[in-house]
Amino acid sequence: MRKVKWAAAAAGVVLLAAGCASEGGSDEDKGGQSPTAGSPAPAAASGAPGGGTVDAAAVKGQIEAAATSAGFTEQPGNDVPANLKSCMVSWTADAKKASDSRRSYDATVATLAKDGWKEIRAVDQPAAVVKSLDRGGWTLKASHQGKAGALLVVSFIATETSATCAKAFQEDLAKKQQ
Template identity: 50%
Template sequence: MRKAKWVAAAAGVVLLVAGCGSEGGGTDKGGSSSAGSAATGGSGAGGSSDEKLDAAAVTKELTDAATEAGFTQDSSGEAVPAEAKECMVSWTADAEKAADPAKSYAGTVSTLTGTGWTEERSSGAGGSTIKSLKKSTWKLQASNHSAGPLKLVMFVAVDSSPECAAALAASNAKPQGS
């Protein structure tokens, strides 16, 4: 269990670093985040390209997509600091209980892209797949590491708005265990 939390924290750091750099890596797909704005119905967001998602809407979209694809949530994988709750969402699947974690992962990503998330990058190595998605100011890293002995599938989303960037920087600056 402790190892899964460590991996979750590491994936969150990867997401933050990947979201801050512009070097890319993998396959970069440019484009406007307004492409799927009208398809977000029910998410609480408006239909303009300036739509503003909140953590609750992102959590609902992730939960709906992942459970529809066959995952249940492993709540022990969540490690979002209290001061970052409005700016970060962590959703860890219980990959051990999924009939086919790779198929459920693909289904989750497919549902998300069908509701306005745009795939920006994709990479894979050693049986792991990581996809970076974007919607509004949110960046989502979908990670599938279920091919090996440690079955880990997780989705970490971070709001890249200036307000959240400041809140996350403050959270990251705090000593562990505070």
């Protein structure tokens, strides 16, 4: 089951990374939101020398700090495969321990936005909310799916969007499909 989960996640990431790397045009052309006049620019990337691309450890730290300050604790057992650790961060909340998982999810996303993550897409339905955020060469999928008392999953999965990582995801997916 875990293999299937990673294969599905990797497939989605490959499509996401490939789409981000190959599409031209403005954010509006891609279905995203372009900044409005007077809106603050994202904060300078941290976690890498000279403010360059953020590394996986910095991204994990940002997610963890935002989520724990909102009342979440990390659910154990969501390790990223060794060959993808520099390209992917997976942080799943133990949502059953949060007093109000949706409020904690919203607070986590708000904190990430204050830290320079720019929301580019959002899907908000009664049983599922998924927001895509970008920062420093990374895309973060923040999702809250299900209801308390039933199946409830709150996760934050970030992927680096470089060509090197897209290749690593494709290789990992091909290996898992064999």
